[in-house]
Every structure is written in C-alpha cells, then in structure tokens.
Amino acid sequence: MISSDVTAVERRNWAEGSLSFDESRRRIAEASQWLAGGVSSNFRLGVQPTPLVFERADGAYLFDADGNRLIDYYLGLGPMILGHTPRDVIEAATAQMQKGLLYGGQSGPETEAARLFCEMVPCADLMRFCSSGSEAVQCALRLARTHTGRRVIIKFEGHYHGWFDNILWSTTPPAGASGPVPGSKGQQATIEEIEVLPWNDLAALTARLERGDVAGVIMESIMCNQGAILPGAGYLEGVREACTQYGTVLVFDEVITGFRVGPGGAQGLLGVTPDLATFAKAIANGFQVAAIGGRRDIMALVTQGVVHGGTYNGQAVAMAATVAVMKRLRDPAVQALMAARGTRLMQGIQAAFDKAGEPAVVTGLPQIFHIGMGLTEKPRNWTDLHRMDRARYIKFTATLVRHGVRALERGAWFLSTEHDDDVIDATLDAVARTLREI
Numbered sequence: 325m326i327s328s329d330v331t332a333v334e335r336r337n338w339a340e341g342s343l344s345f346d347e348s349r350r351r352i353a354e355a356s357q358w359l360a361g362g363v364s365s366n367f368r369l370g371v372q373p374t375p376l377v378f379e380r381a382d383g384a385y386l387f388d389a390d391g392n393r394l395i396d397y398y399l400g401l402g403p404m405i406l407g408h409t410p411r412d413v414i415e416a417a418t419a420q421m422q423k424g425l426l427y428g429g430q431s432g433p434e435t436e437a438a439r440l441f442c443e444m445v446p447c448a449d450l451m452r453f454c455s456s457g458s459e460a461v462q463c464a465l466r467l468a469r470t471h472t473g474r475r476v477i478i479k480f481e482g483h484y485h486g487w488f489d490n491i492l493w494s495t496t497p498p499a500g501a502s503g504p505v506p507g508s509k510g511q512q513a514t515i516e517e518i519e520v521l522p523w524n525d526l527a528a529l530t531a532r533l534e535r536g537d538v539a540g541v542i543m544e545s546i547m548c549n550q551g552a553i554l555p556g557a558g559y560l561e562g563v564r565e566a567c568t569q570y571g572t573v574l575v576f577d578e579v580i581t582g583f584r585v586g587p588g589g590a591q592g593l594l595g596v597t598p599d600l601a602t603f604a605k606a607i608a609n610g611f612q613v614a615a616i617g618g619r620r621d622i623m624a625l626v627t628q629g630v631v632h633g634g635t636y637n638g639q640a641v642a643m644a645a646t647v648a649v650m651k652r653l654r655d656p657a658v659q660a661l662m663a664a665r666g667t668r669l670m671q672g673i674q675a676a677f678d679k680a681g682e683p684a685v686v687t688g689l690p691q692i693f694h695i696g697m698g699l700t701e702k703p704r705n706w707t708d709l710h711r712m713d714r715a716r717y718i719k720f721t722a723t724l725v726r727h728g729v730r731a732l733e734r735g736a737w738f739l740s741t742e743h744d745d746d747v748i749d750a751t752l753d754a755v756a757r758t759l760r761e762i
C-alpha cells in the first residue's frame with residue numbers, strides 16, 4: 325500500500341494552487357495518435373485543464389503523470405466506494421486469479437454474489453449479472469416489453485440510462501425543448517417507442533399512463549447523474565401506485581445509487597420497491613460488474629425466450645471482488661461512518677460558498693451530492709438545473725484541481741470510506757482557497 329501521508333511540499337503546492345499538469349497534457353496528445361481524442365470514453369473529453377493521466381492510486385488519492393497527489397471525488401465516476409486500494413477486495417480477486425480468469429461457465433463466487441444481492445436488494449427475487457449499466461438497462465427494457473406486450477417506454481428529462489440509441493434521449497435537453505432530444509449524432513430515430521416527461525410531476529405521469537399502452541417507466545429514483553435531486557414527498561409512492569394500477573413495469577436505475585446510498589440502494593433507503601432495478605458502479609469497486617434484479621415472474625422471462633447474454637457476465641475474478649464489496653457494504657457501521665463524514669463535507673462546502681458570497685446549493689446525500697453554483701433554491705428537476713452557472717462551476721473545478729482536489733465538472737461529488745476527517749479538512753481548505761481565488 326502506498327503511504328497517503330501528505331508532505332509539507334504537497335501542502336504548500338495545494339495552498340498555492342501551483343500544481344502543473346503539463347505531462348498529462350503531453351501524454352494525451354501522444355495517445356491521440358492511436359486513441360480517438362486520447363481517451364476511451366467521451367465522458368473523459370474536455371476536462372479542464374486537460375484530461376489527466378494517472379500512474380497509481382491509494383485510498384482517497386490519485387497520483388498523476390506530473391507527480392501530483394490529488395484528493396479524488398471522481399472515484400472512477402462512482403465505483404470506488406471503498407477507495408482505490410481496499411485490501412479485502414484486492415485479496416479476494418487475487419486469490420481467484422490463481423484459480424482461473426474466465427470459465428465460460430459458473431463459479432462459486434457468482435452464486436455467492438447473487439445470494440448476497442437478492443438478500444440486500446428489496447425488489448430482487450431473481451437477478452442476472454451484466455458487464456455494464458448500459459447493458460443492464462437494455463435487458464430491463466426488453467423484459468418490460470415482453471411482460472406487458474407493449475412498446476412505449478417513459479423516461480425523464482435529465483435522467484441518464486446508458487448511451488444506446490433507444491434510451492439516450494433528453495439527458496441534457498436545452499431549455500424549452502419539446503419531445504425527445506437525441507443525445508448523439510448518428511442516433512437512430514426510435515422516438516415512436518420513447519416518451520420523455522418532466523420528473524417529480526406525478527400528475528403528468530399518471531395522465532400518460534391512463535392511456536394503457538406504456539410498457540415501462542424507467543427513472544433514477546434519486547436523480548444523480550444531474551443534480552443529485554431527491555424525489556418530492558409522495559412522488560415515488562404515487563409512481564408505484566400508478567404503475568401498478570395501469571399494468572406498467574416500474575424500473576429504477578440504481579447504477580449510481582445501488583449499494584452507495586445504503587445496502588439496499590435507493591429503494592431500500594426510500595421504502596419504494598420497483599418491479600426491476602439496474603445496478604453497476606459501487607457493486608464491485610472498480611471491477612466491471614453490473615446487474616439487473618426484480619420480480620420473479622418478470623426476471624424468469626430470461627429463461628423463456630428473452631435473450632440476455634454476455635461473454636464476461638459473471639466473470640469469476642470480478643465475482644470474487646463483488647462478494648467482498650457487498651459483505652463490507654452491508655455492515656451498518658460502514659454506512660454510518662461514511663454518512664457522518666459526507667454530511668460534514670456537504671455542510672462545510674455549503675458554509676464555504678455562503679462565506680464567500682457565492683450563490684450555490686449543495687444537495688443530495690452524504691455518499692453522492694451535487695454543487696449547483698448560481699442556484700439559491702434546491703432544484704426539483706432538470707428545468708430547475710438550467711439556472712445553474714455551469715461555466716463558473718467549471719472554472720471552480722479547474723482551479724480546485726490546482727489546489728489538489730479533483731471533482732467532476734458536472735457538479736457531482738462521490739465519497740468513499742477512505743475520505744477520513746483529515747482528507748475532508750484538506751478538501752474544505754482547498755475549497756475555501758479556490759473560492760477566494762476565483
């Protein structure tokens with residue numbers, strides 16, 4: 325394990341905001357000869373001051389090609405809930421590696437991981453493992469259509485469910501947009517099978533479901549990809565009731581919230597059980613694992629003609645890691661400590677913005693929260709988020725990283741068990757210095 329003790333030189337560089345990223349910039353330019361844009365995901369493009377190249381990681385820290393040590397709130401875009409080098413997870417994966425990598429069949433760790441999943445997730449009578457959240461969503465849509473015999477899927481403005489053509493609609497639509505807005509050039513027109521509604525508006529959803537032709541409603545039960553917005557009082561309960569009444573399958577996308585906001589995901593925390601739910605990210609702390617779980621009668625359709633497959637689904641090394649992660653995250657003490665530290669971080673950041681006279685609202689949960697610069701009230705949906713000053717927030721994060729703290733430019737902050745009090749103190753100091761500088 326790499327020591328995470330912060331040196332006097334590092335503290336000085338953080339305080340002065342003098343970190344340089346020239347070597348990362350050079351390596352991205354070099355990689356661009358072979359990697360399109362120098363990266364393998366569009367969500368890593370355009371990062372300021374440059375997409376970063378990393379050499380290693382430990383706990384809550386990243387070490388980049390320029391020799392900088394950065395406090396990390398990207399956490400791999402959410403998965404690294406136990407930090408970058410959890411000993412128990414690494415040991416479990418290493419032990420399995422000595423026994424083989426990919427069997428083209430089942431393994432003991434896969435069965436154990438499935439058992440833990442079904443014990444922890446309220447909706448999961450049965451489950452299947454996948455290789456990405458995007459794939460898990462596709463399985464959910466296929467199951468909903470088969471179960472109901474209908475075609476239409478309802479999603480919500482600002483909610484992200486993967487990058488496939490049939491669901492990448494209105495993830496960041498412009499203000500005043502009407503109808504589904506494609507999220508990519510070259511996206512196949514499938515708008516006859518998708519409808520987009522405003523979130524947290526129960527009347528609008530109920531009125532649409534009354535027509536009786538909707539196969540499934542899919543949503544982030546806590547809107548985390550944009551804004552970390554909680555559902556309004558009674559909203560999820562009302563959605564659940566309406567979907568039951570009109571025979572529509574309710575799908576929660578828990579790719580971010582699953583196991584992160586509690587051992588049962590958002591559905592366990594909020595007390596509303598969907599018919600199906602998709603998971604990824606925190607389920608395996610950096611290993612390529614996703615999952616879908618739900619009602620027995622719906623999930624059983626994958627054995628009755630609904631095709632679900634994947635060469636790497638249930639890969640034994642990843643399953644061993646998944647077992648270790650879920651065993652740790654079902655411990656109430658682990659969740660309570662992370663919640664306490666995250667709450668202190670959220671409150672400290674809000675206080676720093678208030679002291680600086682910088683309008684901003686910190687919303688969400690201690691394990692995943694969002695900073696909305698330019699806002700004076702908590703947002704309820706995507707429309708409210710349009711009032712954010714996104715350009716100023718990007719300036720904030722680009723300056724913050726020079727003070728040794730790396731945070732997502734879209735506003736989300738992910739917490740791990742390794743963000744201890746010293747890390748949080750250093751973060752709050754960097755936030756205060758950054759606000760004074762900008």
